[in-house]
Amino acid sequence: MKIAMGVTGGVAAYKAAELVRRLQDKKFSVQVVMTRAAREFVTPLTFAALTGNKVITEMFGGENGAPANLESAIEHIAVAQRIDLLLVAPATADILASFAHGEAGDFLTTLYLASTAPVIVAPAMNVNMWEHPATRANLETLRTRGVHVVDPEEGYLACGMTGAGRLASTEAIVEKVCHVLGVRDDFSGQTVLVTAGPTREDIDPVRFLTNRSSGKMGYALAEAAARRGAHVVLVSGPVHLPAPEGADWIPVRTTEEMRQAVRDRAPGADVVIMAAAVSDYRPTEARPQKLKRQGERLVLELEPTPDILAELGRDKGRRVLVGFAAETEHLAENSRSKMARKGADMIVANDVTQQGAGFDADTNIVTLFLRDGREIPLPKLSKLEVANRVLDQVLQLRKISG
Ligand code: PMT
Numbered sequence: 001m002k003i004a005m006g007v008t009g010g011v012a013a014y015k016a017a018e019l020v021r022r023l024q025d026k027k028f029s030v031q032v033v034m035t036r037a038a039r040e041f042v043t044p045l046t047f048a049a050l051t052g053n054k055v056i057t058e059m060f061g062g063e064n065g066a067p068a069n070l071e072s073a074i075e076h077i078a079v080a081q082r083i084d085l086l087l088v089a090p091a092t093a094d095i096l097a098s099f100a101h102g103e104a105g106d107f108l109t110t111l112y113l114a115s116t117a118p119v120i121v122a123p124a125m126n127v128n129m130w131e132h133p134a135t136r137a138n139l140e141t142l143r144t145r146g147v148h149v150v151d152p153e154e155g156y157l158a159c160g161m162t163g164a165g166r167l168a169s170t171e172a173i174v175e176k177v178c179h180v181l182g183v184r185d186d187f188s189g190q191t192v193l194v195t196a197g198p199t200r201e202d203i204d205p206v207r208f209l210t211n212r213s214s215g216k217m218g219y220a221l222a223e224a225a226a227r228r229g230a231h232v233v234l235v236s237g238p239v240h241l242p243a244p245e246g247a248d249w250i251p252v253r254t255t256e257e258m259r260q261a262v263r264d265r266a267p268g269a270d271v272v273i274m275a276a277a278v279s280d281y282r283p284t285e286a287r288p289q290k291l292k293r294q295g296e297r298l299v300l301e302l303e304p305t306p307d308i309l310a311e312l313g314r315d316k317g318r319r320v321l322v323g324f325a326a327e328t329e330h331l332a333e334n335s336r337s338k339m340a341r342k343g344a345d346m347i348v349a350n351d352v353t354q355q356g357a358g359f360d361a362d363t364n365i366v367t368l369f370l371r372d373g374r375e376i377p378l379p380k381l382s383k384l385e386v387a388n389r390v391l392d393q394v395l396q397l398r399k400i401s402g
Pocket of ligand 1: 213214215218274278279305338359
């Protein structure tokens with residue numbers, strides 16, 4: 001997995017070199033991005049030697065009008081698209097303020113805006129700067145946007161004062177990175193069955209009913225569960241995504257095919273997550289020949305498809321059963337009633353009319369509804385991160401269900 005590591009201008013910048021090494025020990029590939037101030041403390045050469053990658057230091061041209069050290073002027077977009085995580089360590093009060101206010105004055109701030117990958121900041125600064133209401137407010141803003149913060153430690157600071165502000169330990173930062181990227185073993189020994197994508201219901205040999213699901217949400221769940229050590233079975237409607245490495249991938253087309261695949265594999269699963277956008281209706285009969293255009297109106301008769309989630313809910317055993325709800329109104333009310341009607345332990349609800357949520361987006365904005373009445377709203381996150389938050393909750397439900 002690829003990490004962009006922002007290094008900003010503080011004394012703790014020298015510790016970033018050790019951090020790069022420890023991340024590499026965990027097999028992460030690291031691309032370092034340094035701010036101008038960071039280069040007052042450490043040279044880019046240190047990081048270039050450690051990573052084998054050129055260090056990104058400038059948005060456009062290099063020093064004295066020399067050629068840019070970037071492939072192109074839109075390198076920030078290319079980096080934003082290829083990274084799995086943006087980590088900033090050490091993060092100064094200045095970069096926190098820039099992120100919080102959406103400034104885009106240099107490569108790092110622009111990368112932050114352009115990327116949908118999860119973000120971790122590890123602040124380090126003078127104790128008074130750390131405790132200043134402005135810094136607190138900026139951090140609060142970032143936290144509500146889903147940015148992860150590795151709080152600094154207390155101790156003797158480079159400025160001669162004692163208090164909170166010292167960069168968190170390398171171990172704590174690496175642990176946070178692993179946690180956010182879902183690199184852990186907490187699903188080992190468990191089988192997770194995920195459904196993804198749309199279904200297609202034939203009208204005739206050339207036409208069908210379907211929906212806008214891209215499969216991204218379901219595939220993110222499959223990938224996250226596999227990274228966390230699960231044996232993953234992915235039952236997928238027709239999508240344009242590569243099958244995740246290591247998963248049992250079962251392609252299906254219709255609701256009936258998805259139902260059969262789920263029925264076959266659910267008995268061996270500890271967790272079933274239905275992220276697929278399954279057709280609720282299908283034509284009463286698929287015409288054997290292509291429908292001809294006629295002068296009059298054409299009325300298609302539809303019948304309800306079997307409700308796969310509800311069928312599983314009736315024979316749940318000790319499995320944890322998670323459904324999704326794609327809503328355009330009354331999110332809480334509809335999700336709670338779906339949870340009861342379908343016998344799910346949790347419903348992951350997305351208001352698909354929101355920008356950055358639902359169908360085909362790389363991000364999602366969901367609320368988790370649980371049987372015990374809890375309601376957990378999440379900010380806009382990448383689908384991989386939503387998947388990890390869902391899995392965190394599933395793990396708790398697994399403990400309860402024994
Ligand atoms: O695939 P993406 O482009 O990434 O988009 C993600 C998503 C919007 C598809 C996903 O986040 C989502 O909301 N999936 C569920 C969509 C849906 O069908 O919602 P629903 O409210 O109609 O169904 C509720 C639940 O019942 C779902 O878990 C669904 O899988 C299940 N269901 C529905 C109908 C049916 N016949 N059988 C079912 O099992």
